[in-house]
Amino acid sequence: MTGDQQYWTSRPEVGSRPDQITLLLPDLEVTLETDSGVFSGARIDRGTRFLLMEGAVPTQGATELMDLGCGYGPIACALAVRSPGSRVWAVDVNERALDLCRSNAASAGLDNVVVTTPDDMPDDVAFNAIWSNPPIRVGKAALHDLLSTWLDRLAPEGTAHLVVQRHLGSDSLARWLTGEGWTTQRRASRKGFRLLDVSARQLTDTDKDQP
């Protein structure tokens, strides 16, 4: 992962080196502009490809979907193609990535992608499903905080679909999620990556009464 250690900063300091890659999957092909200073700008990340090849496929209909940590948008654009009636919220902190994701969705004619910072995300949206190749390298505390924030925005029947490298702690993350009340199942495992399906936390009446 040389050159993109700081991909989660809001304004990458590294100079711009625009590039173009193709997201090619059995059911879709999207051209994506990339750059330095964003995650995996030289090629589609292997974990992302695994999530899109073997992860959950979005249901059809008017649903609210999220790509948490969208980068330049491979997951968000694939979801938007696969579920044209849904709204896909593409969220990131890296402004260069957000600009790329916005223009990539526009160039592909995907007007159902809404690109935003976490701060600008409206409070009243509940997600039917979240997909994420999460930023493991931000550190355990920040990652747990990030996942807690957004998994609690799942609708009651919602599910999150995560891809995590085994050597970056997928199994301990799954244990932590389960311990915190998000039922977590391993959907698939391949070449050092795990796909985790995480169900919305079921709050008891007592939990709901808490301030």
Ligand SMILES: C[S@@+](CC[C@H](N)C(=O)[O-])C[C@H]1O[C@@H](n2cnc3c(N)ncnc32)[C@H](O)[C@@H]1O
């Ligand atoms: C592993 S990368 C995945 C990028 C893209 N989805 C892909 O598959 O190529 C994780 C992304 O999470 C973003 N990120 C880091 N901290 C974040 C936060 N607090 N909120 C939202 N996104 C964040 C990073 O900037 C990065 O783009």
